[in-house]
Amino acid sequence: MNRIKSFREYIEKLKAIGEVKEIEEEVDWNLEMGAIIRWCNENGGPAPLFNNIKGSEKGFRALGAPAGVSRQKDLYLARYALSIGMPPNTTGKEIIEALIEGYSRKPVEPTIVINGPCKENILMGENVDLYKLPVPFAHDGDGGRYINTWGTIIVQSPDKKWANWSIARIMIYDKKTMVGMVAGGQHIGKIRKMWADIGKEVPFAIAFGTEPMIPLVAGSTLVAEKMNEADYISGYYGEPIELVKAETNDILVPANSEIILEGILSTNETAMEGPMGEYSGYLIKQSKSDKPIYHVKAMTYRNNPIYPIVVAGAPIDDDHPVMGIGACAEILNSLRKHEIPATIAWMPFESACTWLVITMPKNWNDIMNCSINELIKKIGDAVYACKGSFLSPKIIVVNDDIDPTDINQVVWAFGTRNHQFKEVYYKPESRVIGLIPYLDSEEKKVFKTTACIYNCLWPEDLAQEDYPVTSSFKGAFPKQVQEAAMNKLAKASFLK
């Protein structure tokens, strides 16, 4: 594995393969940066590195779309793959298998160092000024300037045994104050409750511009409750991350981060937050509500810091690969623990991760020896044991001749293999994320819905040897004919 240890090294690696391009002309933080990043997301363009941002001190830069997908051939998931130490042309399935393997490696405790690049500049107390950072007003209609879209929020349990890393949106309130989403079902919400129960405020830090694997793990359900995301990453690589103590509290932060904010997350003060254009592809006006306040006590940063920005919105943005791949690693691992021989679990990014596709080998029944009904029930139990299932109330189960990372194949299979009347199973009282726009107001309030499983396996009354034969390049021609055809196409320059 080829571990990339800093945000700057990550940017250099992306530049080398055309996945980062610099913008030297001055850009406006007010909507213009948002529009540029959104275009890049929607068109698979490179991640834009803004070198000159209106109103920002010289040297302060910003990188948009840090984990977006690419339009370049074979580099679709290059940003994700490089971030976890894999070659840029790694496939979705290979990425998920590598993350699952990470579960079986021994967790390694991070190393604590006494200093680090993130301390090159230190602003304390009255000198803190959040407006120093090139924070965008990202979408027309947002409730404010969203300072946290790609920073890792670090909080720990009062006994310090559990240090949780996660991503959640946070807006600037004033020069030294922020307000953000702290959902009760997320680990940050659970830790905040532990502090509230002993009558104390929550020490926090946020790390921006870190080793690139950090936000991928923080922004997904890959790591279970009470487990430290830092230990998983150190275990995955078999070598520790370097952490350094924050200036004003006991939180440990990645030493080479570009920017650190630290302070107190209140357990009783709130302010109006939202709305924000979200990963579902919509700005939902009702998501404006009172949310907890963060008081910032110190701000530290590297010289010439690079600040990362995600502009959430219509697929495909950075949230989809990050939340979707992490959740699918968690879910596939759970399926296998439940002795279901699934080939892959995948949330098509194009569905904003509201669909979860699970593929089964053609001979699953020889392995499991149960009916389709029993299989579907087992799959439901294994999936709904996972935190990440809250993204996808629609599950599609299909044979693994379909590659779910190709949306065309998913649509085709859904159209031709699911019986709309006989083969849909319902799972009431399933946990769901409140940001899915079609949920009714009660479902949004209690975070519960009736999920469904679309069975796209071939009917039970059809023998395996009678399964329909796929009429495609791969399905309808013998291997040697395919090879001969490819040879001729290559020679005649069809493949360029």
Ligand SMILES: Cc1cc2nc3c(=O)[nH]c(=O)nc-3n(C[C@H](O)[C@H](O)[C@H](O)COP(=O)(O)O)c2cc1C
């Ligand atoms: C870019 C990005 C933005 C996110 N924003 C939020 C958010 O505003 N609120 C939220 O609850 N989860 C958000 N998430 C999802 C959480 O980070 C994810 O559910 C993660 O599992 C939370 O960490 P935890 O499992 O330690 O609780 C976001 C994820 C990404 C990648």
Ligand SMILES: [Mn+2]
């Ligand atoms: Mn966690």
